[in-house]
Amino acid sequence: MSNAMMDPTPTDWNGQIMQKRIARRYAAERRFKAMGFLAVSLSTLFLAFLLFTMLGQGLRGFQRTEIAVDFDFPALTAGATATAISGPNADAALNSMDIPGIVELAVGQQYGDISDGLLTTGAAGNVRQMLLDNPSLITSKQQLWLPVDSRLDVAFKRSGEPAAEQTVAALAQKDALRTGFNWTFLTGADATDPSAVGIWAAFKGSLMTMAITLMLAFPVGVLAALYLEEYASKNKLTDMIEVSINNLAAVPSIIFGLLGLAVFLSLFGMPRSSALVGGLTLALMTMPVIVIAGRNAVKSVPPSIREAALGIGASPVQVVFHHVLPLALPGILTGTIIGMARALGETAPLLMIGMRAFIPAAPEGFTDATTALPVQIYLWSDEVNKGFVEKTSAAIIVLLIFLLGMNALAIYLRNRFETRW
């Protein structure tokens, strides 16, 4: 360079060396673009593959196979009337009627020797619900569509055991089978029979756990970030706190589970497997992420805004809450959603605090034993019964939709609070 400056000969912009340099520059440009394109396509491909397999497997989980069963209600119930099973005493009247027996009888009459194990365990409950919804059914002959056993369900949807396949083939010939939407999956809880399981309990459990996590981690994380950035003096102690927080964010999640087990369950004696303890444990894990994102967001607020506010006599707290926090909020929300998304998908710490229990009913309160979506997925993926395969995928779809919903909300909030400069 200095040589060129001393050299009086002018630069030959059209010379061969220059042309070569230009060609090299263009090649580098093309190479970078090609590699970038490749990277983007590869990640898109993985995403497409994931969605494809999940949807292919999981959509079947939202469907169930139903069988037509003829009920001669007047004969089966010895002439019960519609008024007997309506009104406030309907439950008691139906209980005294032995509906499982009636269902068994009706199926036996219609399907003979293959009737054993044709229906799912919850089928009698379905009939009961239908009668409760529409008592007039009981006065006449009815054809009801009831969910079949999971072996037959699997056999009808794709390939099952040879025996089940045979039964399904025989039934299909009589046009006795159809595919219906599996409402039980959206409203029910865990069960031993895959055709009777539902995701609602785990969904509600996750929702409640996330609520606790957010309520604790967000305010504490944001306040910590604001204090560290705006108030704390820079010294050895705050440096150490900063390092600790950064390390905390990188600690494997299972260790937070052990911490939750030791502190919340053993020390404080909080209820095992509850959304409360799950939420607290995940909040510990999420807090450092929010603190780090929050500090970066606070740091990126231009100092001139702080000076402007201080210059007209705003107190430090007014500067923080009137100016810094509103401007940092979009960044804080982005960090929060990353932390929450991670918490939502977390399984290991929840296993540690007992959320892997079999929960056959949705939780009523924050202290009830519950499970969470990722734990439910983990539990179902471990089942031997083939019917659980599609339920696992279906549960993953529900989890992904939950995640998408959460992200969409975050993006909406971020755009709302974003300040246009």
Added chain:
Amino acid sequence: MNKKDGNVGVTPGIAKISTRNVNVYYGDKQAINDVSIDVDRENVTAFIGPSGCGKSTFLRSLNRMNDTVAGARVEGQILLDGEDIYASGMDVVQLRARVGMVFQKPNPFPKSIYDNVAYGPRIHGLASGKAELDQIVESSLTRAGLWTEVKDRLSESGTALSGGQQQRLCIARAIAVDPEVILMDEPCSALDPIATARIEELIHDLRGKYAIIIVTHNMQQAARVSQRTAFFHLGHLIEFGETSDIFTNPREDRTKDYITGRYG
């Protein structure tokens, strides 16, 4: 060593702001050396001097904006109406309301024009109702020469205005809290000549209502807007006096050299 230095700016009579033997340090580095100066309320006072001479530092110590800088330390006395602003009983928040500041780069809040001006009166509780607040906003914007330009779009963002308008908005924001002193730290350095002329006119109009201290790199500007000029060099106050005297008949060689463009 500089006994003489310490007395350069002292003028008898009652001053709005007077400083006595002020030293300002950033950590170990001394930025201001034994400055004593009396600023009166009737005139516009300009601080001039080459880059890094400490004039902005000194200005920022007059409303304790230097408190926010880590390691900054002020020694000596700075009196506002005879009251030491670094005394332990002084409320910094109130001090900054009394001694307003306009910065080098226009820095309106990313809020509406109205909210920009109304923010100060709101946090200090200067208006008892919406009508009174409207009144303060209008009069502040009028005094800042911006009212006719923005009266139909008060709800638009202050950051959407042009640079010169933004700076006048910042002046209106400072005026709105009814300060006694306005400190201006190179208020025109980011503006074009036309916007600069508007601000200079504005400073002219505001003279007498507020004690105004303006830091500037532009000697013509100092000559145009100020009645009193202080020349700083390497942290020392070299000369202070009537602007006309400083520019036509400086006592010190260093002042003369700077004004004639020998250095700076």
